[in-house]
Amino acid sequence: MSASTEFDDKAELKAHDLRHRAVLQQNIGTYTAKVAETKARFLNWEPGRQSARGRKWEAINHLDRYLEDFERNASERGTVVHWAVDGAQARALILDLCRKHQVRRVVKSKSMITEEIHLNDFLETHGILPVETDLGEYIVQLRCEHPYHIVTPAMHLTRDDVDQTFHEKLGTPRGSVPAELAGIARRVLRQKYLEADMGITGANFLVADTGMVVITENEGNARLCSSLPPLHVAIVGIEKVIPRLDDLALFLPILAVAGTGQQITCYNTMIGGPRGQGEPDGPVEFHVILLDNGRTELLADTEQREALHCIRCGACLNACPVFRNIGGHAYGTTYQGPIGSVITPHLRGLQEWQHLSSASSLCGACSDVCPVGIGLHHHLLRNRRNAARGGARTWREAVIFRLWAVVMQNEDLYRFLGHVLRTGQRLLRGAGLEGSFLDPAWRWSRGRSPPHMPAQTFREWWENRGKPENAASILRAKPEAERHNMPQQS
């Protein structure tokens, strides 16, 4: 089954799942209110996002320089910097490290990029079990599911779902409340940190001028993953680089506000190397893997390069009415929502993933909320254009639009088509076939009442305006005429 067909099926299923819709509406509603309140109270949002956009532009459009700066500054402090072209290389690097240091137990903090390269599955086939330590990720791992949302992995679950999962997988008593569930996870995970041979994290930012990775979190699990085990590996996309440490004074609040509606996330940790001289703890080795995996493809597309500005806040997911109705799993990709729909064709191929760009009404809510000013819905349009140009669409569709263009460039053909459609609809209704499989507009009529084409078009009215001889054709006027020509009730 193609990705497109799978998406169609999953989206259709989820769109009718009212319970799922209610859960999302509840959770996203809470988020939306909090973000609005924080934006009003805490900072001047518009200048903030414009500044953020400018800094990201600077970083991305001088990416080679800043990555080299990062590498040099990080290496000076004892960090080992690796470069990986794709997921396979990144996985191989990590496996090498595991073998070299006889790593058996790994603790991991939430990282979308490790999802992107399917790291967990890979390590498990080599007998190494990475334990997710972020509560949402831990829950999702217990359920053998993929993360639902790039920021809130368990957004689709109710407390009851989590209670049930813990009961089944950990033997905890039923009827546990969220505080108890979190406490259970905390107890279980504590041992894991202390026993782990390696900690794997992602990073939210790479600071070029000081050679540091920055990890933003609320729980403290990433701090523990990067403090206790003797080895720490951070895998980071090359686009995460920012020029200066001081840029964080802007980015940390911007990310927090857009991501969760907080002023600042609980822990923002900058790691510049392995355990320093005179420091009592910390990993003896710190490795950073800089991953490309298709990002240079996006960089090369000057029109859409700005999609690399993304700081993975998740705001566009929360704003998107499509996401709100179908949820994260339906997309079938690592990155969901509008940003996922924009970048996945570049990272994984246009042919297979262009359908995501079509599964949008182009409402623009995503672009509105993006804290780094990415014109997301315009990029969806461009993906559609690229797909049509590149022959990734059906020949049937191409023919339809070619015919459409012919008709629309000829007023007589246009009027004729109008008459054909009008007559066709009248016949269909007369035969009682409206909404049936014989109705060409069944995809509409299945769920919604179709509009009825009036006998006279506007241009006919205009042409006949003020001509008294046409009064004879006027039928009984109805003062309460249906204003939007929907079918009358009975």
Place this chain on the structure above:
Amino acid sequence: MSHPETSHRLPSAATRAAILLRIRTALQYTTAKPQEPADPAVFPAIPPNDLLQRFATELAALKGELLQASTWAEAQAHLGRMAEESQFVRIVATPHPDIRQACGSVVARTLTGDHDCGPNLAQADLGITPCDCLVARTGSIVLTSRSGFGRSLSVLPPAHLVVARRSQLVADLSDAFRLLRSWHGAMWPSMMTIISGPSRTADIEKILVLGANGPRKLMVLLLNF
């Protein structure tokens, strides 16, 4: 037979060169620089006299606790009462003069340079550290693996107490970064962190739960002298 994964392995230098080449090739084509905002002020100014009030408000909103002392005696009294109320028995503190003086006889054990962090620290009820600075705007504490005496002390025990001086309070994150650079720029500590409240999660139905993995309790003892 070679492992399938190793066939992907290129010498790191070659990969590095390949990626940088791709980047440089792509960047031959430029994109228009976005306009800077007309008025770039993102954060409204905080009047200097309001700094402490602001810090107190923000810390409270984050469910952190602020204790203020005007003398060493007051500080010791605060600590003694807190340790008793919360039943902190195994306390680990950094060997910092302010902390020694504030803790007095309360401290059960003080860290030295060669201690074994993991298992012993894992038994602690409370970790006490100084900090680099406090940030009023966000109610945050900035510390490093130097001031925090390592990475774990401020995150592993279920409670964390920060002992700070009034003079360490700054308005904004940008002030904090400036200070860090002036103090550590020549040789950065391996870890720096900005702590804003006790550990938390809202992963279950957006319901706030404190003490997810890090400390459930965060306290700041502010020495107003």
Place this chain on the structure above:
Amino acid sequence: MLIDGRSFAGNTIFKMLRPRHRDSPRLSPIVNRMQISLFVPCYVDQLFPGVAISTVRILERLGHRVEFPGAQTCCGQPAFNSGYWQEAREVASRFVDLFAGAEAVVCPSGSCTTMVRHFFGELLQRDHLASAATELASRTFELSEFLVQKLGVVDLAAAFKARVVWHDACHGLRELHLKEEPRKLLRAVRGLELVEMREAETCCGFGGTFSVKYPGISLAMDEVKVDSIAETGADYVASGDSSCLMQISGLLHRRHPRVRTVHLAEILASTA
């Protein structure tokens, strides 16, 4: 039983033939009488002619001359949105030619106006009509935008006795930045009670071909919108885009048939 379209058209022609002064009160003398070229989206022409007729009446009531370039068909948006930019370009070029030299172009649709104002430039940038397209864009307006911003008019002596909830159509809201304009106009309508709904700014789920390519998702979005409308107890939901109204009424008709849809132009043209 009469087919709706005919009775609807009949109604408007009937009104048109009534003595003019009773039907359309002339407002205060116009200082600057304009020649306005009417841009009628293809689906308005074919499906909702009343919207365009109302637009004519409003503009004439304000004392302007309205002309309708009869050869117009479409602005090209359906092809453009689906990625068929060559086809869209051909149709857009024809449009630019047709409306060249117009003093002002007014359109009762936010999405079609957006096409001309924001996307013609990109679409035709390498075309010989590029500068003409930019020129035309600067003189093309959505109806509420034209009335409030260009003419400075808010009160059209309209009357429409009903509780009305406003739906912010996406293009008008996010591309043309129209939020207050329609509300100002509606507040001046006699007898009209304007209410707001929870999901006013949330997309109704039409999105052109999206509505039939992904009908399940489109319908889910429609349900959220329609539920929100019903909550307000409004008699009518109004908007500046007939495409949205078609999507909304399609589901209202099945779920809350008491609630009807009406276009802003139809309200403003109403004097009874």
